[in-house]
Amino acid sequence: MTPQILLSLLLGASGALLQNADFSKGLEGWSQGGAAEVVFETVAGEDRPAVAIRVGESAEVGWPSIAQHFAVKPGELVRGEVDARGLDTRKGHGAYLAVEFIGADGKRISHEQTEMAPRSGEWTRLKLLGIAPEGTASGRFCLLLHGRGEARFARAALSTEPGPQSKPLDGPVTLTVTENVACDSLIGFGAEDDGWFYNEENKTRGVTEEDWAVREGRIDWMAPDWVRMFFWYRDWNPSGDWKTFDFDTDNMRSHYRTLDQYQRLGARVNVTGVEWGVRDPYGNPEKAARAIGALMAHIVREKGYTCVTDWTLSNEPNGYFLGAGYDFDRFREMHVRVRGEFDRLGLDIRIAGSDDTGSFNFFSQCVNDDAYFGLSDYFASHRYIQAASRRMMSVFLDERLELLAAKTPRKPFVVAEFGFQDSRSGTLENPIMESYDYALWTAAFVIEGLNKGVAGFSVWCLHEVYYPGNGFMNYGLWNYKTDHWRVRPVYHAWSAFSRLTKQGDTVRRCDSTHPGHVSGAYAGDTLFWVNESDQAVEVRVQGAQPREVRIMTEDSLAGDRECGAVAPLEEGRFTAPPKSFGYAMS
Structure with missing residues (x-):
């Protein structure tokens, strides 16, 4: 900040x-x-x-x-x-x-x-x-x-x-990889994949096994470590009675196909509940908790998806959960009861705390409630912000990280959803995500978060797809079949973080002489960098010895694997073109 x-x-x-x-x-x-x-x-x-x-x-x-x-x-x-x-x-x-x-x-x-x-x-x-x-x-x-x-x-x-101003660029920029550990164990990177790609809504629009292969090849290449996935309660309890389960619906079969890949990749999957159209889902906490336990036992035990290790009660609870008339006491009670079910069933499941969307008041209530804090293994928040105000993401991160830093034991913080918006954006639509600048903003935000100590990131979302009920999700790293699965610039920025980090990596703080223009983050053995300025900049790297640098610009993005140019570092130096991003390997 x-x-x-x-x-x-x-x-x-x-x-x-x-x-x-x-x-x-x-x-x-x-x-x-x-x-x-x-x-x-x-x-x-x-x-x-x-x-x-x-x-x-x-x-x-x-x-x-x-x-x-x-x-x-x-x-x-x-x-x-x-x-x-x-x-x-x-x-x-x-x-x-x-x-x-x-x-x-x-x-x-x-x-x-x-x-x-x-x-x-x-x-x-x-x-x-x-x-x-x-x-x-x-x-x-x-x-x-x-x-x-x-x-x-x-x-x-x-x-x-006056708005925030960055120090003028007046010469070379130095990125210094320090010995200060920002995060001692990454949870990892992933993209929200809600698991409905293989359902009838998409099949009836001509999605075939050839299209499946395109998607799965890209996921394999990105090698995510932490994936968030919606499970709509009607997917497996269509009546909403919390006792009549159908684990073989079309949507559940699509989930299983999705989980097959993440199981093979060794990714960590967070099952997140969504309640669309379910009447009074938490009116009987005991029944609801037993039903959630039954779902998780079926996925992990009966289906064998040991990749499912994390659980979130309700997506953005400061929206739906409180909006439906429930209070924080009920929110806490649901977590107490579900944790009890996991223990009774012998399920080793981590609980993601808060999962608020842009509500520091709700996040603070979760962290400062001793009982709820004790139930949560890590804390998550979402943030969508107007592109012009993107520098305010610093406030979003600082408030939460500073609050958690004052608590014992120290618990990780993850960004479970995020995005940048403009006047055209909505719940399902975000045309600005197709722009090249979106890739730069994403790289800059992740780099800042890594340096501050964020343990994990999930971008919203993996790709365009039809949701149950035929809602078309326009957010994504690539477009739908009607546009030949064309990747967006942000795909290349995100893939680098996802592919070149691994769960458990240490993040060392990287200082820049000109933050706001050029910044870097050092995770594992990779230096990620971004030049948001309109100038070519000589970048000097200190504290690490990368051998070569990959440089991506708007004109050099191509295909859906590696792209851009590779250059050797000479005495720890390289030139970052205007509005470019990339990484350097040690």
Whole structure:
């Protein structure tokens, strides 16, 4: 994290850019937008001045807001905060804060948003950091309620300041591999592979065994060590009754074919539960835990997939689990009961803790709850961020790693999903992932994470594929059959990390004289590097003796195996072309 960003975090946002930021004058200065049935009002009876958005049963679910416009320039760092609480929020995501960046034409270019306020009703401080993208003419500070119920807000704050700046490139860059161990044992790299590629949704679209071979050849070459895989509860318990199991459905057979390969490769697979369309899945914790135990026993014992070693209760629980009305006590109880089932069945399964998406509040609750912390073998988080704000990934990593560092025993942290987005992005769509810059951003983020001590990374996701229900997943390292399985530039960046590291590797910190332009990370015996700048740079390597360097640029990417140019290092030096990435082997 740059000192400037750290200072911003310490100082917090001010209310200087907002009129009536503390709501002491009610809604004066704030615009309201929403359906006619939505109520906007000042709230009495709180311990602080507050306002509310109330959406009744007759109103359509939307995004009613209380908002103000503010001045901001491209590249400026924006910090927004507000106290928020949700009261009986339902049928939607809940209460949150967003900052929209508006172009000269009045249209939204992009936005940043916070996590949702807890539905349990306590006041929570919501915070966001973002960087205004190119083309920004103004900003909009928005307090929103998605769904029905009531959202209350108090003590808003907003500030802007110059964005993070990197030291100017004024000569050679030195990458120094130090003796400082950032991570003593990597969990590893992989790509989210949800195991549905071999099902009927894809077969009916012409996917054949020849296509299977393309996919499997690429996975073999990438040699992942840690793979996250969704198991939809309806895949194996179609009725949702937690007792009538069918382990031979089309989706389960697709999972088995997928697991065959990871078993052969010796990868570590994390089974992750998803609840789509299941009614009250955790209403009876004892039944749910026994059913999960039965699934894991079937996979590991009856099918023999010893590669399945990790388990996650619910994907992004600060979204679905809390959104469905369950609380943290139920979340903890489910883990207690499932751990008990694993012990009863003699299953040696690691539990991934938290698995939040961008919620430091939820992550902190998981880490600081002694019982839950004791149940978790490692901790995981997800982060999707607007591409213009990608430098804020430092904050995401630092907050979590610093919290875990203060706990005993020390437990690893992994990034279980991540991605960069723009105005076109959604849950299933992310066209920007096809760009060359996405490969550079990915390499830079992973290198930063390795140096900070992150033990594992899973990119979202392996490739384009049709999900159950015919949803088309556009995220991926390569495209679908309709585009001849064309690989994207990020495939080459990711493959290097996945293929050239192995589980258990030691990561030594690598310092750069010009971070933000050129950076490197040293894992095992490989120096990974990236040059994000628009200049060719002489790179000097100290603390390691690589023999040769592989250099990849936009023009040199080709095929789906090795590509780019190989050059010898002369006295530990090589030239990194503008916007390039690669690795050097010792």
